[in-house]
Amino acid sequence: MGRTGPAPSAWSFLFFFAFSFCCRWFHRGLAGAAIPARYDGFVYPVGAPVGEDSILVEAFFDPICPDSRDAWPPLKRITLEYAPRIFLEVHPFPLPYHDNSFFSCRALHISNKLNRSTTYPLLELFFEHQEKLYNQPTRNISRESVIRRMVKLATKATGDSSQSALERGFEDLETDLAARTSFKYGCSRGVIGTPFFIVNGFPLPGAGSALDYDQWRSIIDPLVSNSSSEDEGTTTL
Numbered sequence: 001m002g003r004t005g006p007a008p009s010a011w012s013f014l015f016f017f018a019f020s021f022c023c024r025w026f027h028r029g030l031a032g033a034a035i036p037a038r039y040d041g042f043v044y045p046v047g048a049p050v051g052e053d054s055i056l057v058e059a060f061f062d063p064i065c066p067d068s069r070d071a072w073p074p075l076k077r078i079t080l081e082y083a084p085r086i087f088l089e090v091h092p093f094p095l096p097y098h099d100n101s102f103f104s105c106r107a108l109h110i111s112n113k114l115n116r117s118t119t120y121p122l123l124e125l126f127f128e129h130q131e132k133l134y135n136q137p138t139r140n141i142s143r144e145s146v147i148r149r150m151v152k153l154a155t156k157a158t159g160d161s162s163q164s165a166l167e168r169g170f171e172d173l174e175t176d177l178a179a180r181t182s183f184k185y186g187c188s189r190g191v192i193g194t195p196f197f198i199v200n201g202f203p204l205p206g207a208g209s210a211l212d213y214d215q216w217r218s219i220i221d222p223l224v225s226n227s228s229s230e231d232e233g234t235t236t237l
Contacts, residue, residue: 040185041089042112042119044079054087055223060186060196062095063104063126064133071195071210072127078216085224090123092179093186093194100133100146103170106179107150110169111158122157129153199223 041058050056059075061068079088092108094101104126112119131137138146151166158166169175189198193208199219204211211219 036181039089040182041091042108042116044076044088044090044120045083046116046120048087049084050087051084053085053227055082055085055220055227056200057086057088058189058198059088059090060093060189060191060194061090061123062093062098062101062194063108063123064098064101064130065095065194066130067208067210068194069127069130072124074211074213074216077213078220082220082224085227086220091186092182093191093196094179094183095194099135100138100150102179102183103143103147103150104133105182106170106175107154107166109175109178109182110166110172111154113169113175114158114162114165118157122154125153125157 057075057079059071061072075088079086092105094105107126108119108122111122126133132149133146138149147170151163151170154166155163186196189196190203191207195210196207197204197211200223204219
């Protein structure tokens with residue numbers, strides 16, 4: 001749930017509990033929030049269809065969170081192996097104690113708006129280079145410098161010709177609101193750390209910890225077996 005250095009201080013724990021309380025309070029206020037035009041998140045693989053027997057997996061990732069980084073490869077593998085039974089939706093969720101997380105989540109929305117096929121390559125680039133965006137390495141540089149660093153990284157996914165569009169994206173209120181919606185949606189589901197997983201509407205225990213491939217198999221296999229048994233027991237009138 002954000003391993004970026006030494007053990008957290010007492011202040012970090014205090015902040016965490018305060019954040020948890022705020023999430024609960026925020027959840028109550030969402031009833032009056034504007035409904036977004038589209039469901040939050042990014043489908044993986046891009047364009048994957050959802051069917052009646054799909055197992056819906058929702059993952060909440062912070063691109064600057066080491067545990068999110070570690071959680072992605074096994075989740076990606078299990079999704080591809082069980083396709084099309086698994087329908088995966090990844091929601092960016094910026095943890096407030098990672099100073100640059102909101103900008104990284106916003107970059108994902110900008111990339112997705114430019115070309116949906118570049119969103120996951122950019123997420124993987126954030127995971128690969130996230131140490132450069134931790135709090136300590138960016139402590140003495142400006143907000144504009146952090147954004148320039150992210151734009152430079154994003155052009156590796158979207159192409160050099162998109163640099164100007166990426167820069168404009170950070171000035172676009174729409175992408176700012178999209179990143180805020182992602183955060184609000186996570187709060188509405190009780191997310192207080194990353195990674196956080198919801199399978200068929202039910203949250204998995206162990207929020208903030210990565211699941212390995214075998215753990216995912218132990219979750220998905222029974223669901224696939226139960227679904228197959230129900231199909232075999234169905235008769236056509």
